[in-house]
Amino acid sequence: MSSAKIFLRATALASFAVAATLPLAAATASYVVPIDTNTNGVIESSEIQSVLNTAKGVVFLPASNTYSLNATLTITSKNGVSLVGEGVTTVLPIVGNIEGVVISAGTGCAVRHVKFVGGVGHAQNAIRISGGNEHAVQGVTFQATYRAIQLVDGIGPLLTDVTMTGLTGDYGIKIDGSGGTAKVDAAQLHNITGSSSGTNIEWLLFGRADGIEVQTASLSGSKRGLRAYGATGPKYVYTNNVTISSPANEGVLFESGADVLVNDTTITNSGGTGFGFGSSFVGGAVLTDLTISSAAGHGVSIEGGRDIGILEPVITATGSALTAGTGAGIKIATACSYVSVTDGSVKGGQYGILYTGTTTQSDNQNVKMKNVTLTTNTVPSSPGNLEGPPASTIIIDNTDTTRVTLTGAWTAVTTNPGYYGANYLHDGNTGTGKSARFTPTLVAGNYEVFARWSANVNRANNTPIDVIHAGGTSTFSVNQELNNGTWVSLGVFTFNAGTGGSVLIRNAGANGYVIADAVQFIPQ
Structure with missing residues (x-):
């Protein structure tokens, strides 16, 4: 799928996203409410599931009730069925090592305005979407769950206004096709928030997918803000207005993947490199308005790929986590080609911009920079021919x-x-x-x-x-x-x-x- 198709699909989904924000009465003509059939004062999974099985629209979960998810809720092959609460006051505790909700097949189903709370022994996703078209998770809070959301198949999923706090597992949101013909197309993530004092969570984890848009995210603490991985990684990734603070490792790491557009990203106090491309990254990346401050590794590390442009970066990296004298504001490996850095300012622990090849290699591979301020570095650039000619005589x-x-x-x-x-x-x-x-x-x-x-x-x-x-x-x-x-x-x-x-x-x-x-x- 081309990047143009992604944005066309995003436009087509706009009406769906708007409808998701309407008041309940406007969004649907009717709704049903689960009842406490066993009169024990708690509405359990079986009582919610019995309503979901026959629902045609909204299953409403009033905040005044007490709930217990002691079995996984499933929404299978449904069209337009939504599980809707009243925000953070509709609390859904997950009891035991189970998934909270699984949506598969169908079109336009959703979980909205509820709060999942992890319990003792929980080591699963709170929500998993494993197929279908244009399913949504909106206005949902995940507190102390093992993981938040996993997308393994489907077209056009929308995750918006998602809040994650104190997760105990290994990722917050994972988008990765399950193999074979299964993959995720045209996923949209809007207004994503994650905060944790731990060091294990990778907030956004992207694998086999064609088209991921991240529009506004604030991710603090834990292991990484975003990591792309896998044999091929994701294609056509667009991020805008993303802030990542105090990750234990990299702020962003594309181990693999291709065709990436990153705009207006701020990464502060990373325990490792601020923004990295791994050796398996294919190439095709533009980074604009990238701000990295106090990175303990390199500011940006490019180990693989071609056709990578960095425009107007503002980078400060201390290199304190690296061997003394090796840190760079931007490090570019010999295997890379057609890499350019234009305008902005870059400061590293030792080097401003470091290319690990020779002068001849940098000329042949077309690794260049232009109008970048490097005067505060011990070594502005290496080799020296990375710097283009001045604008005037x-x-x-x-x-x-x-x-x-x-x-x-x-x-x-x-x-x-x-x-x-x-x-x-x-x-x-x-x-x-x-x-x-x-x-x-x-x-x-x-x-x-x-x-x-x-x-x-x-x-x-x-x-x-x-x-x-x-x-x-x-x-x-x-x-x-x-x-x-x-x-x-x-x-x-x-x-x-x-x-x-x-x-x-x-x-x-x-x-x-x-x-x-x-x-x-x-x-x-």
Whole structure:
């Protein structure tokens, strides 16, 4: 199923979602209420099930009654049958190691506005949907259950306004086709909340599925916020407005899967990497407006996949859970290809952005970044060629006191035309001991370097100019009697990132006035 089909299906389900939020009287013309047939003061599973078996619409569970789920409730091959309570005051305790409710086959069935509470020995799902179309779980709270919801088959399930607290098992919501032809298509998760002080729960667990939309989720504590897994993993996953705080491991981990769009996600205080792609991830991912703060591992780790774009990230990772000196804001493995990071800011424990391959490999695999702020990192990027060229040419004038360092006494004048900026410098025709160093801040790459001066017949025709670049120092002797007001090329050179490169104009051995006016770096 294409991503376009997913969103078309989501649109088709919109009327279903709206109907689910209507008052009871508006949503259905009639309803039935289970009664305490054995007069023991508790409405048990058998008494609810007897009503579900014959229901055509809503089975209403008033909050004033006391309930006990001592056997699994089943809604099988029904159309439009809903189990509806009055919110958190309709409490459904699960007694023993059983599932609370199982929905299979049929169309448009639902569990709404109830609260499941786990009991001693509960080690199952509270709700399982194992087939059918457009079933829903809405406004349901799960407290101290082992798990909340499992989807194993079906098209268009809707989970909305789901709250999970204090779960004791291994996941909150699991979406994974049971094998063979069974899989989940076009699942929608809206307004999902999970909170736990434990470290075992993976709040959202995605396996074999085509199309999962997560729209607004707040998940705190436990093991992970979201994990995708399996031989193929899920396809077409879209998440928006997701907040994950204090997971013991990763905030989000796609071990496998393909075609992922993640927008407006915030991950804070993860015990491991903030956001990870595993080695079995196929590729096709866009991460926009990703904020990761205080990740104890890498900010983002990409171990596999291709065609992955990260746009405007704001990442801070301490790397405290990793071997010292290995942490990165974004780590990209050699196996990855066509990975780009654009705009934003990234800070890691040691590296800003770390690609584990060589310079040649990063060029061949097209692993690049552009306009990313990395200045607070010990190593901004490795290898240096990850950084693309700057947006514009760099020109340094002699009046730029922050980037021009003078040795000896130079005189600023405007006597002869052809100079750049407000004036130019001359050495007084002293012949030795003076220099002017022009130092840009560069991203790594190749640049053509130019110098400019105001020419005159009294100038030196053997002015020494050094270009300090990644490969060493190249020295040129230029004739400043000629080329008045012209940018004169000194050649194309490779520079490392930072301020290690420079142009040095000297007067040692010069046979006339030496002029220091301006230099220019044009990215190639």
